Amino acid sequence: MSDNTNTQKEPLLSAKNRKLLSNPLGQDNPITVQVLGICSVLAITVQLRTSLVMAISVVAVMGLANLIISLLRHGIPPRIRIIVQLTVIAALVILVDQVLKAFVYDVSRQLSVFVGLIITNCIIMGRLEAYALNNKPWPSFLDGIGNAAGYGWVLLTVGFFRELLGSGTLMGYQVIPNFAYQMGYENNGFMILPPMALITVGVIIWVHRHRNRDLVDVS
Amino acid sequence: MTNRYIFIYASSMVVIVALVLATAATLLRPLQERNMRIEKMQNILSAINIPAPRAEAETLFERYITTTKIVNHLGEELEGDAFEVELQDEVRKDLADRQLPVFIADVEGETMYIVPVRGGGLWGPIWGYIGLKSDLATVVGANFDHASETPGLGAEIADRPFQAQFPGKRIFDEDGNFRPIRVVKGRAPEGDLHAVDGISGGTITSNGVTDMLRNGLEVYKSYFEKIKTS
Numbered sequence: 166m167s168d169n170t171n172t173q174k175e176p177l178l179s180a181k182n183r184k185l186l187s188n189p190l191g192q193d194n195p196i197t198v199q200v201l202g203i204c205s206v207l208a209i210t211v212q213l214r215t216s217l218v219m220a221i222s223v224v225a226v227m228g229l230a231n232l233i234i235s236l237l238r239h240g241i242p243p244r245i246r247i248i249v250q251l252t253v254i255a256a257l258v259i260l261v262d263q264v265l266k267a268f269v270y271d272v273s274r275q276l277s278v279f280v281g282l283i284i285t286n287c288i289i290m291g292r293l294e295a296y297a298l299n300n301k302p303w304p305s306f307l308d309g310i311g312n313a314a315g316y317g318w319v320l321l322t323v324g325f326f327r328e329l330l331g332s333g334t335l336m337g338y339q340v341i342p343n344f345a346y347q348m349g350y351e352n353n354g355f356m357i358l359p360p361m362a363l364i365t366v367g368v369i370i371w372v373h374r375h376r377n378r379d380l381v382d383v384s
Numbered sequence: 385m386t387n388r389y390i391f392i393y394a395s396s397m398v399v400i401v402a403l404v405l406a407t408a409a410t411l412l413r414p415l416q417e418r419n420m421r422i423e424k425m426q427n428i429l430s431a432i433n434i435p436a437p438r439a440e441a442e443t444l445f446e447r448y449i450t451t452t453k454i455v456n457h458l459g460e461e462l463e464g465d466a467f468e469v470e471l472q473d474e475v476r477k478d479l480a481d482r483q484l485p486v487f488i489a490d491v492e493g494e495t496m497y498i499v500p501v502r503g504g505g506l507w508g509p510i511w512g513y514i515g516l517k518s519d520l521a522t523v524v525g526a527n528f529d530h531a532s533e534t535p536g537l538g539a540e541i542a543d544r545p546f547q548a549q550f551p552g553k554r555i556f557d558e559d560g561n562f563r564p565i566r567v568v569k570g571r572a573p574e575g576d577l578h579a580v581d582g583i584s585g586g587t588i589t590s591n592g593v594t595d596m597l598r599n600g601l602e603v604y605k606s607y608f609e610k611i612k613t614s
Contacts, residue, residue, distance in 0.1 A: 267412040270419035
């Protein structure tokens with residue numbers, strides 16, 4: 166565990182810290198580049214609303230987990246560090262689940278087991294292990310938020326297209342006007358099924374690679 | 385780091401986490417319980433085809449559900465609040481000790497009866513509410529839910545298309561014999577008032593619904609007969 170020994174005061178959002186936030190949104194995106202956390206993307210992106218609540222939950226869990234682990238990093242016995250990480254994540258996830266049940270009950274019903282399964286989202290533990298254990302609290306917090314946001318925007322994009330094309334609504338409000346239906350437009354029921362989430366993610370990855378040529382594996 | 389340190393570290397971490405979670409659970413409990421009550425009201429109302437948005441569920445429940453009763457399997461009325469009866473606990477008891485809730489609704493002058501049912505699907509419990517017309521034979525509507533059936537297969541029992549098959553079906557035949565609704569594999573025979581289409585790929589859940597409807601409604605038989613004759 167070698168810390169960055171640079172004691173100079175660094176501005177809160179220095180160029181380096183901004184990179185922590187922005188890298189996982191594009192270059193280092195957990196879903197489109199590292200292909201982690203795919204199963205929750207398939208399961209909960211039928212509607213924009215569930216995607217949004219899930220994205221916010223993951224941002225909260227990941228930011229706080231990174232922050233807490235980073236604060237504890239000198240005290241955590243290396244031999245049980247994975248257990249400590251899991252305990253912190255599990256506690257935060259249970260808290261999020263309880264809060265959702267109390268304030269947005271129907272969304273929590275739709276997310277059902279997937280809130281609990283945030284625990285198994287490999288992105289979170291990956292960041293704790295790879296970053297928070299060796300870095301100061303503030304950069305760790307930003308790293309957590311950045312990675313969760315990178316996961317979140319993909320979730321929201323998939324949710325947006327699936328709800329729009331599958332149900333003709335956004336956040337539960339009808340957006341495809343009635344006359345379109347009268348003219349013969351139909352919602353694509355296929356979009357509601359999980360395979361279409363996979364295909365949508367595939368399209369996002371395609372567009373993403375197209376714009377970031379250095380990510381393309383030519384081997 | 386010594387083993388001693390690791391033990392102390394792990395134990396104190398567990399205690400702290402437990403304290404935080406226990407506090408949160410206690411503080412949020414009242415809100416969560418209210419949400420569950422509202423959901424129960426929504427489910428009961430949906431069994432008589434009254435859509436109840438969250439915000440209005442309590443008002444609508446007050447308006448339509450006029451009487452609630454607890455009966456036993458002999459049809460005798462018992463003391464208590466039917467809304468608070470947890471069928472989950474009741475189905476484990478001996479038949480003679482079981483408390484069976486009945487919700488009686490008045491919808492524009494027409495009396496309707498709603499009874500809860502509970503059974504087992506493939507992975508876990510399934511449950512629901514059945515709304516009956518005043519003849520106590522014709523189904524007004526049905527509402528089902530499940531704990532952990534397979535999404536896309538068995539879980540479809542909680543969806544509209546499956547439940548929409550129930551209105552108009554009957555649980556007693558012409559002669560007044562108890563004949564519950566079966567969920568049949570594939571398509572139900574045309575015009576059969578005692579069967580609905582099963583769910584493809586969800587046969588065990590479908591059979592679970594059949595069993596649940598038979599067992600769950602049978603216990604009310606005496607009570608229904610009592611009302612019909614009175």
